[in-house]
Amino acid sequence: MASLTMYPDDERLASRDRVAFNLYIITAVALFVLMMLVGLTMRMSQAKWLDVPPNLFYELLSMHGAGMVGTISLATTAVMWFFLRKYVRLHLWAFVANYVLFLLGALCIIVSIFAYGYGALWTFLYPLPVHGVGMWTADSSALFMLGYLLIGVGSLLFYLDAAAAIIKVHGNLGRALGLQWLFGGKIDPDHPKAVVASTMVIITNSLGILAGAVVLVMSLVNIFYPQVVLNALVAKNLIYWFGHMYINATIYMGVIAIYELLPRYTGKPYPISRPFLWSWAVSTVFVVIVFPHHLLMDFAQPRWLAIMGQVVSWGAGFPVFLVTAYGALTNIYRSNIRWTMPSRLMILSVFGWAAGIVPAILDGTIRINSVMHNTQWVPGHFHFYILLGVLAMALSLMFHEIGSRAHAAPNSAADRMGFPVYLIGGLIFVFGFLDGGRMSVPRRMAQHLDAWTYTDKIGSVGAILVVLAMLYFAIRITVGLLKPPSPSPVPVPESMPQPGPMPSPSPGVVGVGTTNAAG
Amino acid sequence: MDIQDVVWTIALVGMGLVALGFVHVIVQAGKPADEAATRKSAHSAHVLQAWLFVVLFVGFVAGSWATLRHFPIPPQQGTLGAQQVVDVVGRQWSWQMKPDTVRTGSVVEFRVTSDDVNHGFALYAPDGRIVAQTQAMPGYTNKLLHTFERPGTYTVQCLEYCGLGHAPMKTTLKVVAAKGD
Numbered sequence: 001m002a003s004l005t006m007y008p009d010d011e012r013l014a015s016r017d018r019v020a021f022n023l024y025i026i027t028a029v030a031l032f033v034l035m036m037l038v039g040l041t042m043r044m045s046q047a048k049w050l051d052v053p054p055n056l057f058y059e060l061l062s063m064h065g066a067g068m069v070g071t072i073s074l075a076t077t078a079v080m081w082f083f084l085r086k087y088v089r090l091h092l093w094a095f096v097a098n099y100v101l102f103l104l105g106a107l108c109i110i111v112s113i114f115a116y117g118y119g120a121l122w123t124f125l126y127p128l129p130v131h132g133v134g135m136w137t138a139d140s141s142a143l144f145m146l147g148y149l150l151i152g153v154g155s156l157l158f159y160l161d162a163a164a165a166i167i168k169v170h171g172n173l174g175r176a177l178g179l180q181w182l183f184g185g186k187i188d189p190d191h192p193k194a195v196v197a198s199t200m201v202i203i204t205n206s207l208g209i210l211a212g213a214v215v216l217v218m219s220l221v222n223i224f225y226p227q228v229v230l231n232a233l234v235a236k237n238l239i240y241w242f243g244h245m246y247i248n249a250t251i252y253m254g255v256i257a258i259y260e261l262l263p264r265y266t267g268k269p270y271p272i273s274r275p276f277l278w279s280w281a282v283s284t285v286f287v288v289i290v291f292p293h294h295l296l297m298d299f300a301q302p303r304w305l306a307i308m309g310q311v312v313s314w315g316a317g318f319p320v321f322l323v324t325a326y327g328a329l330t331n332i333y334r335s336n337i338r339w340t341m342p343s344r345l346m347i348l349s350v351f352g353w354a355a356g357i358v359p360a361i362l363d364g365t366i367r368i369n370s371v372m373h374n375t376q377w378v379p380g381h382f383h384f385y386i387l388l389g390v391l392a393m394a395l396s397l398m399f400h401e402i403g404s405r406a407h408a409a410p411n412s413a414a415d416r417m418g419f420p421v422y423l424i425g426g427l428i429f430v431f432g433f434l435d436g437g438r439m440s441v442p443r444r445m446a447q448h449l450d451a452w453t454y455t456d457k458i459g460s461v462g463a464i465l466v467v468l469a470m471l472y473f474a475i476r477i478t479v480g481l482l483k484p485p486s487p488s489p490v491p492v493p494e495s496m497p498q499p500g501p502m503p504s505p506s507p508g509v510v511g512v513g514t515t516n517a518a519g
Numbered sequence: 520m521d522i523q524d525v526v527w528t529i530a531l532v533g534m535g536l537v538a539l540g541f542v543h544v545i546v547q548a549g550k551p552a553d554e555a556a557t558r559k560s561a562h563s564a565h566v567l568q569a570w571l572f573v574v575l576f577v578g579f580v581a582g583s584w585a586t587l588r589h590f591p592i593p594p595q596q597g598t599l600g601a602q603q604v605v606d607v608v609g610r611q612w613s614w615q616m617k618p619d620t621v622r623t624g625s626v627v628e629f630r631v632t633s634d635d636v637n638h639g640f641a642l643y644a645p646d647g648r649i650v651a652q653t654q655a656m657p658g659y660t661n662k663l664l665h666t667f668e669r670p671g672t673y674t675v676q677c678l679e680y681c682g683l684g685h686a687p688m689k690t691t692l693k694v695v696a697a698k699g700d
Contacts, residue, residue, distance in 0.1 A: 054686065119682070119683070121680055125637055232637065232657050232659070233658070297639070297652055297654045298656060299653055299663065300656065310583070310586070311583055318572075326568055326571070329540060330561075332545075332548050333560060333564070336550070337548045350541075355538060365586055366587070366590075366591045371526075371651075371652070373678070374641075438527045440648045440649040442641075442678055444680040445680075
């Protein structure tokens with residue numbers, strides 16, 4: 001069971017661990033700000049407030065897509081590592097190797113885009129990378145793909161190390177997922193949710209990355225040996241299989257922060273249960289087989305794949321609504337939770353995930369997809385659960401960690417102002433997209449008709465607010481992580497009576513190793 | 520009401536219900552409960568969770584049946600027997616469409632493919648809303664059936680990013696009233 005101790009000793013970062021963690025987080029928040037500025041530039045261009053030439057627009061779009069997916073993966077990998085290392089023995093070299101390979105891969109991607117004009121987007125949809133028609137060359141596509149391969153190898157190294165460590169403790173991945181308790185038996189109350197979630201991510205995202213590696217190598221072969229022609233439908237299936245699992249893994253890595261941190265802020269235990277194990281077992285399968293919902297408008301696909309895409313998209317809502325969101329809300333209900341930055345961000349993240357999948361599930365319906373596919377409805381729903389969901393999950397750990405340095409959960413006046421700016425800006429931003437989808441405004445388009453620009457303007461205003469809030473968060477987190485730790489307060493003895501059956505965690509008195517609630 | 524407006528309404532209601540649940544819990548979060556109240560609310564939460572499961576499950580089954588009973592994608596093998604057939608080829612960055620005029624009231628079969636990269640064949644009604652779409656993929660011909668009810672000039676817009684000329688990759692389809700309409 002997750003600890004109710006606010007800053008437990010086994011979570012404290014030793015010197016080398018701290019350097020690695022800080023590198024991940026500071027790199028991630030800096031990249032988030034930069035990629036958000038890129039996104040804002042595109043929205044303002046669509047709103048006709050900025051004049052961005054189409055070639056630059058599509059370069060920015062390629063950068064924003066690849067950059068954001070990579071960065072959110074980097075940040076949530078840090079979340080998974082931070083908590084998983086308490087339960088199994090992870091090797092720091094694997095965590096650092098992932099970071100180094102990420103930077104090398106990012107460098108390849110940046111050079112391919114801004115030096116050589118790559119503009120086939122983060123999806124590198126075959127055969128577009130070899131059809132740049134003057135905007136980019138096949139060589140620039142090859143460099144971009146090399147960047148992906150480096151990042152993928154880094155992720156796989158991290159997952160393999162984590163898988164080996166989990167198997168060492170739990171015997172095999174099935175037992176780590178808790179499959180032995182699905183149909184009966186006494187569930188070990190100390191079986192960590194972080195291990196369950198990490199195992200699911202390792203299984204699904206390793207498969208996804210391997211699928212990505214296959215299609216990347218196939219595409220590279222096509223670049224250097226054009227006589228080797230690929231099947232466009234097979235390539236598209238592999239690309240979306242990889243892409244879907246890679247971005248979904250970020251949610252499942254990020255949510256570990258909620259499982260671990262929420263009970264500390266509510267003071268209520270958040271125990272593991274059979275429905276929880278069922279939801280993760282089912283999600284493991286669903287995440288692997290749901291990807292055909294990206295190809296519903298490819299009528300040449302076998303019919304059973306399209307049906308599976310719709311049915312599983314709908315079914316994917318059950319674990320989110322009934323277990324994760326419901327469980328988090330039950331934990332918060334009448335808990336006397338103290339609202340600080342980590343707890344605010346946690347509830348926002350669960351809301352962003354749960355609310356954001358409503359338009360996503362609708363879009364996964366074949367009949368609806370026939371009018372919403374590739375409209376702005378799509379960035380509307382995925383920005384909803386990434387910006388207001390996954391990123392908020394990662395931010396909650398970042399704020400929590402700077403709280404551990406200061407021995408008090410962050411809750412300054414500027415924090416209290418930054419949070420609503422992020423929330424309101426985020427909502428305006430995503431509803432600008434969703435309304436664009438309602439009006440059939442296409443996604444991924446440099447030039448917009450005048451009739452469409454009002455949603456672009458709404459989106460731009462929201463994006464400005466989000467960028468401002470994120471800029472503040474990035475500075476706050478960077479300064480907080482680099483600050484030397486405050487002198488430790490006198491710890492409360494474990495035997496000291498706790499104030500009531502459901503005490504509120506008081507940030508001012510909670511120190512490292514201090515228990516704020518019985519349990 | 521267009522399907523887009525129906526979808527928009529369902530989405531707003533769904534997201535609104537989720538938001539209401541969160542607002543309710545946030546309002547209640549500041550009121551600490553004693554042990555008895557905690558036990559009672561835990562029991563109520565389990566009952567509510569079970570009901571929520573039943574409601575979602577019924578919605579899942581009924582919704583799947585309603586939306587898949589008449590499968591929205593026509594069979595891709597063999598002939599479809601449509602009275603009107605339009606052959607469509609997409610290429611960077613133009614559409615070739617033969618013929619470019621169709622009639623209202625009878626089903627049109629669009630046979631859509633691509634000469635180079637993936638494109639998106641989207642039909643925009645004169646009011647600016649999408650009425651149907653499919654992908655144009657090299658090596659494959661996707662068959663799309665659509666019956667036009669309103670005459671007018673429809674726009675075919677590429678909806679799958681295909682390079683620098685993606686946005687201007689559009690053409691028009693004339694839909695005339697059938698005799699007797």
